[in-house]
Amino acid sequence: MTKTSVTIKEIARLLDISKSTVSRALRDSSEISEETKKKVIDLAESLHYSPNPIALSLLKQRTHTIGVIVPDIANRFYSSTIGGVEDIAYSRGYHTMIYQSHELLDREMSATRHIAQRRVDGLVVAIASQSENMDHFVQLQEQGIPVVLFDRVLDGLETHKVRVDDYKGAFEATEHLISRGCRRIAHIAGPQPVSITRNRLEGYRDALQKHGMEFQEEWVLHSPITQEGGTERTYQLMALRNRPDAILGASDRITMGIHWALRQLGYKMPDDVAVIGFCDLSLASLMDPPISAITQPSFEMGQQATSLLLDLIESKNPPAHYETRVLQSNLVIQKSSLKASE
Amino acid sequence: MTKTSVTIKEIARLLDISKSTVSRALRDSSEISEETKKKVIDLAESLHYSPNPIALSLLKQRTHTIGVIVPDIANRFYSSTIGGVEDIAYSRGYHTMIYQSHELLDREMSATRHIAQRRVDGLVVAIASQSENMDHFVQLQEQGIPVVLFDRVLDGLETHKVRVDDYKGAFEATEHLISRGCRRIAHIAGPQPVSITRNRLEGYRDALQKHGMEFQEEWVLHSPITQEGGTERTYQLMALRNRPDAILGASDRITMGIHWALRQLGYKMPDDVAVIGFCDLSLASLMDPPISAITQPSFEMGQQATSLLLDLIESKNPPAHYETRVLQSNLVIQKSSLKASE
DNA sequence: CTGAAAGCGCTTACAG
């Protein structure tokens, strides 16, 4: 149990020169003679010297670490997003600390507190559905720790944002259902306060309107982002006197719940009820019948959010303006929404 | 953009006392007068002082951070495991850095390098299936950074280990299939070098033997831990002249692949082929028919590994001996292995 | 080209 990391002091002692010189030689400073440099670098290598990042952090007030907060890492969408974050972070020499909010404002705030304490250089976050309040993020910004929002974005915070064109995704999915002959299209939406919920709902609504179809209050239900939520809402929908012939699900888990409930209830997809949802493709394809999916470029989303964040961190002065990037979703039609005739 | 964290120096200046006194007052040292203490603590609170953990790390050579390496965080088993790690770590005042090896020895080594550099206090790891070599972990230990293995454990490293009773899980699952009348039971196993692969294979084999059934080489195939792997091996199995009437899958994804392939090929589960697999219950239940599953206490596994690690970190002297904890798996029978007669 | 000194934020023996 020898915790003997080599230090600059040690190298200096061995070579009988000053710490300053060693430090400069290691950083390849032009003011050190080639000869000294070589001596120092050779010794450092043979001793496996690596600079103590903690000392550096203390000095530079920079940790080369960024934080990510997502609602839940077990969710494929977010784990893929984290992949994108790590990809960029890693390639630009940063490390990543991952936090889960579990959709709780409380946990989100404790994460931001930890981030502030740890002097993390910046944060990318998909806010918890509970969070209407952005104060904890504003505080971070005021401490000089930039924050970039992705997926779930809110107006309350002035910063870069990366999101998916939810409106268009829902619009196109709804149009697809209409084109397949569905006339009573329901939507199980996500939790109320989240912006993506609103956008998707609007896309759904506008598509109906465009095609002269009625918008029925009773066909729109809000649900937490869980399978149980989707299942329960589906029961509710199918119990209606005027039951839907298609359902649009707002998330992976909700859509799984819809699929599950319909099977339980004995409905055939797509003949009795067509199903489409915002869903990871590998999950959607696992189902029987495979579910038509609006897929999101999650990895890319993580990448873009992170590169915006690192730019913010590395630039001296705040940017002229903050940008909001809108990525496109993808419609993948599978059996669950193909009417028998086709 | 004011990066003005309050420091001890600042408090000392405002109160016109020395840094030493402030430091001691904050740590509630008995050698400081109640009066001074109160003054200091009150001011610190009103200024939202929080000690700089980086300075503390430099001083104490401790970061209060542990590392976790898993093959893939998108895998439910591991994300749940990480939940367990964070649960314990958090409650004992540690933070967690998460690394993914993507099953590559290379990535695993770069993670351990980073961990050593960052002076992380300890590491829990489920080794990559590629890793037969444990040198990078041994090195960590030699630097005084304890390592605890979970899930995938190997003999090459002397330390605490936490694993599931794979042997028994596979044994019981196989017995279950036999009791259901299956007579030609195949096994799609995981990658060769991993210990759990061997254990599960043995459990399968011994169960067959116990019931006087033949062990057929051609009914055992190794697969990477992917859905595609499971699918392809299933094609291979079902193409045999003497095809199996049951398949035991060695992991979530492999089992998904089996299910998928059987459906593609037009076999009914469980009538034509019974299926059971090591699998997360929420995934297994999503399928149609729902898959019988050997479930593992993943969250608990993360908890136990972490508490063993923290004990190691916090004890001065190395433990008298290293222990290996073996957790029990659970057999959850669902439709995929219930023969029609039942 | 090289070194002594100060300092990042903190703690803790050592004096008094």
Added chain:
DNA sequence: CTGAAAGCGCTTACAG
């Protein structure tokens, strides 16, 4: 009870 000093590992103006 309180303070000055040294030190964790490093960098960098300031001298020379």
